[in-house]
Amino acid sequence: MPFTLKPEQGWTVDADTTRYLASHVDTGDRWVLNFGPQHPATHTTLRLVLELDGERIARCTPHIGYLHSGFEKLAEHLDYNQYVAIASRMNYLSPIANDICWHHAVEKLFGIDITPRCKVLRTIMAEVARIQDHLLCVGAAGLDLNAFTGFIYAFNVREKTYDLYDFISGQRYHPDWTRVGGAMQDLPDEEMFKTLVRKLIDEEVPAALRDLETLLNRNRIFMDRTRGVGLLTHDECVAWSITGPIARASGVKRDVRKDEPYLCYADNWDGQGAEAVTFQVPICTDGDTYARYLVRLEEIRQSCSIVRQLIGRIPAGPLDVFADAKVTKPRKTDVYGSIEGLIQHFELVMSNRGWKPPVAECYGANETANGELGFFIVSDGGPRAWRAKCRPPSFINYQTIAKMCEGHLLSDIVACIGSLNVVAAELDR
Amino acid sequence: MPDTPPVNILDHPTLKVVRDAFPGKRLRATEFRGQSTLIVEPADLHEVLAFLRNDPRCGYNFLSDVAGIDYLNYPAATIGRFAVVYNLACHARDDRFFVKVFLNPSLPTDGNADDPALCVDSACDLWPGAEWPEREVFDMFGIRFRNHPDLRRVLLWEDYPAHPLRKDYPLRGRGEREQYRVVDRASQ
Numbered sequence: 001m002p003f004t005l006k007p008e009q010g011w012t013v014d015a016d017t018t019r020y021l022a023s024h025v026d027t028g029d030r031w032v033l034n035f036g037p038q039h040p041a042t043h044t045t046l047r048l049v050l051e052l053d054g055e056r057i058a059r060c061t062p063h064i065g066y067l068h069s070g071f072e073k074l075a076e077h078l079d080y081n082q083y084v085a086i087a088s089r090m091n092y093l094s095p096i097a098n099d100i101c102w103h104h105a106v107e108k109l110f111g112i113d114i115t116p117r118c119k120v121l122r123t124i125m126a127e128v129a130r131i132q133d134h135l136l137c138v139g140a141a142g143l144d145l146n147a148f149t150g151f152i153y154a155f156n157v158r159e160k161t162y163d164l165y166d167f168i169s170g171q172r173y174h175p176d177w178t179r180v181g182g183a184m185q186d187l188p189d190e191e192m193f194k195t196l197v198r199k200l201i202d203e204e205v206p207a208a209l210r211d212l213e214t215l216l217n218r219n220r221i222f223m224d225r226t227r228g229v230g231l232l233t234h235d236e237c238v239a240w241s242i243t244g245p246i247a248r249a250s251g252v253k254r255d256v257r258k259d260e261p262y263l264c265y266a267d268n269w270d271g272q273g274a275e276a277v278t279f280q281v282p283i284c285t286d287g288d289t290y291a292r293y294l295v296r297l298e299e300i301r302q303s304c305s306i307v308r309q310l311i312g313r314i315p316a317g318p319l320d321v322f323a324d325a326k327v328t329k330p331r332k333t334d335v336y337g338s339i340e341g342l343i344q345h346f347e348l349v350m351s352n353r354g355w356k357p358p359v360a361e362c363y364g365a366n367e368t369a370n371g372e373l374g375f376f377i378v379s380d381g382g383p384r385a386w387r388a389k390c391r392p393p394s395f396i397n398y399q400t401i402a403k404m405c406e407g408h409l410l411s412d413i414v415a416c417i418g419s420l421n422v423v424a425a426e427l428d429r
Numbered sequence: 430m431p432d433t434p435p436v437n438i439l440d441h442p443t444l445k446v447v448r449d450a451f452p453g454k455r456l457r458a459t460e461f462r463g464q465s466t467l468i469v470e471p472a473d474l475h476e477v478l479a480f481l482r483n484d485p486r487c488g489y490n491f492l493s494d495v496a497g498i499d500y501l502n503y504p505a506a507t508i509g510r511f512a513v514v515y516n517l518a519c520h521a522r523d524d525r526f527f528v529k530v531f532l533n534p535s536l537p538t539d540g541n542a543d544d545p546a547l548c549v550d551s552a553c554d555l556w557p558g559a560e561w562p563e564r565e566v567f568d569m570f571g572i573r574f575r576n577h578p579d580l581r582r583v584l585l586w587e588d589y590p591a592h593p594l595r596k597d598y599p600l601r602g603r604g605e606r607e608q609y610r611v612v613d614r615a616s617q
Contacts, residue, residue: 065584072569073593077600108462238520241492241558252520254491259523359505360461363516363525365493376496376514380504387594389496391516396494399561428584 030058033410037066041144041414044424048401048413055410060402064395067428075388080106080180080355081329083388087375088174090392090426093136094129095174096165097368103178104262105364105375110357112181112327116270116315121183123264123277124197124310125168126366127303131205132161133369134245134296134303137421141293142216144414145225150215157208160200167196180355181328182320190314197311201304209300216293226290230404230416233287240403241396244371246420249295250287256367257281270315277306289419299369327355354383361387370394370421392426441465443526446486447477457508466527468508474530475550481517481526482555489517489526492556497566501596509533511570513549515559532572539597541571541590551577569594 036047045066051059071090075083080103087102088095100122107114114122139154162172169175169184177183187193216222232240237247247254257265258281267276282298284291320328329348334341347353359381365374371393378387397420404416439458444465448456454477457468469477481487493516500507509531517526535546551574552559563574564583571592574580582589590605591598 065582065586068584070593073598073600111462238490239557241494241556241562254520259520260525358461361466361498361514362462362464363527372493374494374516376494376516378498386503387496387498389494389498391494395561395565396558399558 029053035413037063042417043140043422046398046417046422046424046427048405050405050410050413052410057405057408057410057413060405060413062398062401064398064424065428067424069429071429072388072390075385077384079383080357080385083385084178085174085176087390088176090390090429091133091368091370091373091423092173092425093421093423094133094369096125096177097129097133097366098373099176099178100126100129100263101364101366101368101373102375103180104366105362105377106180108364109360109362109377109379110180110327110355112321114181114321115318116274117317118182118319118321119263119269120310120314121187121319122178124307124314125177126263126368127306128161128164128197128200130303130369131201131300132158133421134300135205135208137369137418138212138216138293138296138300140421141226141289141415141418142212142222144418145222147216147219147222150212153208153211153215157200157204160196160204164193164196164200167193179320179328182318185331186319194311194314197307201307201311205300205304209297213297223290225412226293226415226419227286227288229289229408229412230419231288232400232404234285236400236403237287240400242371242400244367244369244393244397245295245299246292246397247371248282249284249291251283251285253281253283255281256365256372260365262364262366264310277309279303279306289415292419348383356381356383365391368393370423370426371397390426390429392429394421394423394426395429398422398427439465441526443467443481443487443524446484447480450480450484451477464525464527466514466529468529468531471530471532471549474528475552475555478515478517478528478552479555481528487519487526488521489519489524491518491520492516492552492558492562493518493525495552495559495562495566497570497572497594499570499594499596507531510538511547511572513566513572515552538571538595539591541592543573544571547571548573548575550575551580553578568592571595 030051030053033050033052035050036042037045047063049061050057071086074086084099084102087098091098135154135158139151142150165175166172168187169177232250234251237250237252261276264277268274279302282295284295330341330344335345357379359379361378363374363376365372373393374391376389377385380386401416405413439460444458447467454473455470459466481489496514498512500510511532513530515528530549532547534544536542536544551563561583563577564580566572567580568582568584569592
């Protein structure tokens, strides 16, 4: 069983996947190679069983699940605030984006409209997360193709985004920052936060982008290894449910921020007619690994521009929705300092009390760095979700890996995997 | 926080189109927070999905996700024990639409028995991207998909003895981890 390929009967690989084989002479001498799950180029724990003809991939069968830890089962046993710690761990590249998406879906279920201050801060952090995620992806794209320097350029700046998480939440890696109707705490020091963010988007990220582009964009080796590799057409992307930069690199005009706007991407986000943030959605039509790299670089620029529009106008006022909504936990000063705060705290944390959402089901989605991340929440009216189905972009995007690799050389697999930017924790949950 | 759900307004234009196209079929619909769900009979699922994808008035060209749900002991009344929800999107109109089927098991659900009642037609021929999400529903709930190209477990190993997201499966498992067969060099 450990080396089984896909069953022979059933799905036959269509002609599109084998178009790279046009000039290849099939020797008929096939051998099977097991790639992963423990291999540096698989990023985490991906396993591919490859049937090779010489060095060319005749068939590729992905096996996943090595990191499966039952997150969706846990979602049914943890309340709407506790699960943010698990949702965050689905994505170790940009965890705060998952926090924001989880509570976006929960608040949609509850019918909560969060405060303008919270919307702005969440939008800023979601864009910082996008920068953080794309930096890893473009850096690792170089790393997988032996350009180690590019990886260091990108990682150097990612470190600064961790400092920002540390500052707002006290945790560097998994901030678990959002809560139902707000966040775990307000900014410890707003001026300091602005200074850190401005330094990141005005100095550090642009400098790293310049370095990366100088190193890779016109690099002969990088272009030869990435152009024309892992092609996906527009129609294939739509048919295979692909979202995010991978779809946009193939010319799919789709971005949840534009098409189903939320937070500050929607007009009138502050209730007083504020306009949505302006940004461009980069589209490429080549659909190869190089196009995905370019789309991600441009998205980093656009994210910087979004943050720049918002950082100067963080609204004053409360971060959490008002106390009479009875959905946010009161601050510790209120819990220890007033009877109302103490009562509300216990109303939410006691096992026989807690939230009372409507008995219904709803789907909330955000555009994260890898594509559309959504949670389909079924509620039974209690403080825990009855079912919280995650729509993980990595999982859905990764189904095409076989299609992308087949017909290519063995060494092109790492370029394909790198361009998909698969997060195994989200893939396997 | 509203304790009662808002009034359901079933005015999604697709609902009317589907009702007119399938006059003899039993169709139900629900709405919550602007999201409309069409509930169809399991036998009609594939036909309705194909219509939603191919009819120009619907044009749901994108399958976002497939979700399985187990309603064992759910407080509200449901038509069946299990449900499968197809989450469709139309790129041209930026519109989302949900199609749901309910299924009732005919065999005990604590193992991984092949229950003929828990079976629906696969949507892989309409949206190839349904392949892995449907495998996940099969893996976690034991709902089988007819005409699926490659229906194997996707996250758990192939001889796993249960379908763990069913509500009658305990959170901490049934000792699969502790009793897992250990293979060492001596026993080979």
